[in-house]
Amino acid sequence: MRVSHEWLGEMVELEGVEPAQVAELLTLSGTEVEKVTAYGLGLDRVLVGEVVGLRRVEGSDHLFLANVAVPGQEPREVICGADNLFLGALVPWARPGTRLPIGLEIGRKRLRGIWSEGMLCAPDELGLGSDHDGVLILSPDDAEAGMPLDRLYPADHLYELEVLSNRADCLSHWGVARELAALLSRPLRDPETSRPTRSASGPALRVNVASSTDCPVYLAEVLTGIRNVPAPAFVRRRLAAIGQRSLGGIVDLANYVMFEIGQPLHTFDLNRLPAPEQELEVGVRRGRHGESISCLDGVRRELDPETLVITVGDAPQAVAGLIGGEASAVGADTAQVLLEAANFNWARLRSTSRRLRLRTEASGRFERQLSPHLARVGADRFIHLAVRHLGATLGPRAEGGAPLTPAAAIRCDPRRISAILGMELSPVAVAGPLRRLQFEVREEGAEMLVTPSPYRTDVATAVDLAEEVGRIIGYQEVPGTLPPLRQAPPLEALAEPVARLTSTTCRAAGFSEAVSLSLVSSERDGLAPRLIGDLAHLELANPLSAQLGSLRQGLLQGLLQSAHHNQARGQDRVCLFEQGAAFWARGQERPEEPWMLALLDLADDTAEDGAARLRHLMALIASLSSAGGGGAVEFRPVAWPALHRARAAEVWAGSQLRGIVGEVARPVADAFDVRGRVEVAELRLDGWLKPGGRPGQAPPLPRTPALVLDLSVTVPIRALLGPGLQAIRALGLPELELVTPIDEYLGDQLGPGVKGWTLRLRLRHPERTLTTSEGDAARQAILRVLEREVGARAR
């Protein structure tokens, strides 16, 4: 919302307060000032001139030559490009030597052989908004030739406010002035109202509100004898300053009151309403199916039982709180109006506004829980202005809704407020800011009875009062402290995943950390290799697009996309990992959210190099498991969808399947537009790895020397090492401390269909040195097992 410094100054003394200070005070107390703009600065140097001659400039199709006069001087010639000039028009005239507020230096200029003496200005050139449609035409009611323009447009500053959603009261100058009065400790001057005597003329009036929940207050006032002349200059100037167009005296005054007091008003042309038989019956009720209304904006809207309507003689005349009907709209000839000042249920208006896809200045205020107490003030202020400036006479009135309940008093202990804010405040220091906010404070012993301003709908409890005191004093006054540290037991139930350990381990192994959106296209996600297969995706009911329409079941589709992105930007090697939640459907039940880790290593290289990268990846999985206390992992070759048929394995730890690892099948890599070999893994970490690993148990560390032996065998070319090593361990040789594969080789001398393995054995006896023959015996035993299990032969 935009508010004017000059307008605020009418309600709170702003003498000596810089706009920057106003902006800071409002911002820090919750009403954020997004922008301050100067409006009409330096207009004392621009004069009002009268156009006393006008003709086209010869040889130009768009330039005019105006003779502009001010009293006591010869008319001067000014060339102007706007086409809205006319003889007798009063216009702002910047003479040569004037510097316009927007920085433009005006000089004497020669155009088409004519000396132009300055410039006739459009509103934007004067710093009066952004309008550049033509020269600003001034009304002879307000202006006369020779007067400096600042008499019409006093210097002002405009504040662009971001009002908090619970502060409907700040959607008005009065409300903002109330804040400033409290913040500056200056008195608040309420806008002038008066209750003129009521004349008997006009129709009898009755208001019938169907539900006071829908409409707590409905005030109807008849005003007669109106001359719908332009609103007074200060009204038009202030409305223009905040960006509102003038729409005739009646509508301008209603708008003015809305921006001043905050109460939306509606004016019906009494003569355009259905003629009453006996009395004019104004109704507030729900719409009915089949009903519709032509609105002020020319759109016909269907009504329904969810929509609140204003009726006269049961015929819909307005959508309550949102927009008026076309038929009863005020026009230039309007002489009698029915004024509506009402309050409508905020939730009802919100849903109506959303359903009709229409938001108005009025509905925006009602939606935020406007105070019902404002209706009376708004009506009185309008009446005051209409009587004074449009010659209106007050006719009959009626009201509906429920009796207004006064704001409830809040009992509070000032010590409680001190305790919440964490600063020592005396009862006086607590009461001060509240009183300045127009709250009533009564002391009752050590306690206080505080009645908030009736225009505030957001203050109901003691903590609300603490906030008022805090923000008016200013949070910069609260001393910053740290709460005393008391023992808080760890929250096992919400324990964090192993994120940090995983990240450190993967980065140390050369993988960079990726983060992707969790929203995917289910089609693409279904293509990528993933730990869970054949499960329907969780779909969003209201997606932004199909590309972001489903929840990911695994993390590899994101990494494949990132691999493509990087490869397309010239990276020949892409090593990435990502960890995070995946989402697995379980019907109506809460979906499962496994904590996953995906790894990807891409290079456009040979089968052999790809295999080496795959082995590196598998080694990383093994060290991750060991770091996270997940025990020894076992890779079981397997055929897995979307993976290379001869390069895929399940990752097992203990008796649990924890993940998959392998090379992405070429058609899948093609589908993601990735060249080369993509080695990947996807693991589920929750329930397996622990952030701190598992506490280890120190083994005995005998001082006896180790006997280290190598064993070389030949095995069939497709022999599996995993089962071979398992068989060796199953042998249970007490002295065998460690067996490590140190080489795998092929060669002509081995013959076709076989390969060689070299295993390094480390043997140790806890008490004595092992003999060579004991070593040989162990080697023989192992060889026999390998012969049996994988068809090995000694070399």
Place this chain on the structure above:
Amino acid sequence: MTPVDLQELTAMALEEIARADSLERLDEVRLRYLGRRDGLVTLAGQRLRELAPEQRAAFGQEFNRASGQLRSALETRQRQLAAGEEEQREDGEWVDMSHPFRSPEQGHSHPVAGLIREIEDIFAFLGYQSVAGPELEDDQHNFQLLNMPPEHPARDSHDTFYLSPPAGGWLYRTHTSPVQMRAMLASPPPLRIIVPGKVARRDNPDPTHTPVFHQVEGLCVDRGVTLGDLKGTLEYVIRALFGRERRVRLRASFFPYTEPSLEADVACAVCQGAGCRTCLQKGWIEILGSGMVHPAVLRNGGVDPETHSGFAFGMGPDRIAVLRYGLSDLRDLYENDLRLLECF
């Protein structure tokens, strides 16, 4: 032989030592003069016996001086030659030390993930445990228990992704605040937690929005926790993140789940508060929302607001990363471009 002969011999030996150009040569010189059996100086020493007793003392002194001089000359020359030979060996093993070597084996942090770890470290120092909660929530936890009943205006800024049937009862959490509730329900106070995690709001991707982003929630509940404690904590954390010199300000705000509510701004680093494009001419950049936990929320979490109080805050590490690292587009955070990742 007289002492004079010995002097000549020594002079010859010293000259040869100086001329020796390798350790091997030097060793030959040593053997020739000081060899245990037939070194020339050694032999001269044996002549001592042949001398008259009155001459012996003087010759003996002369001999000791000469052989000492030779030994030390040999040692010095040996050190020189050895150093020279090591130099030569090293020269042969030349490496271009100007090469910009980079380890291809070290991976990099994601800017946001790295920032979250940093935030966790700062809070760990203040005694906060980092915890996690589900990303899919129900309306109850995401909104209602946090004082946001249906139709509440504050829901406007939480444009929510809902799931399709049969999982229609679930939504993607719009903030990490539901974990506050889960934590209070899981354990009685004192509570000190932070909750980093992903959240989602239905915003079309653009330079300042991504539909999924991160938040770090914080909650401290105990006896006698004050707004001053919130202020002190935020100032500590913001200074730890942005540097001691950075100006911080707290602004009154509104959230349904806190009362009083505050937002924290840091001075814009680009313009130092003068106003620029980055800060939308405000001079300040909003980095977190916070407040004292609303009594109704405490009650929903099973905490008695008469005996306990608490504060909560939520910050956006994505935005903080953008500010800290000078990114121009939030979406870049989710592309995983290695050229970006390699900077962290």
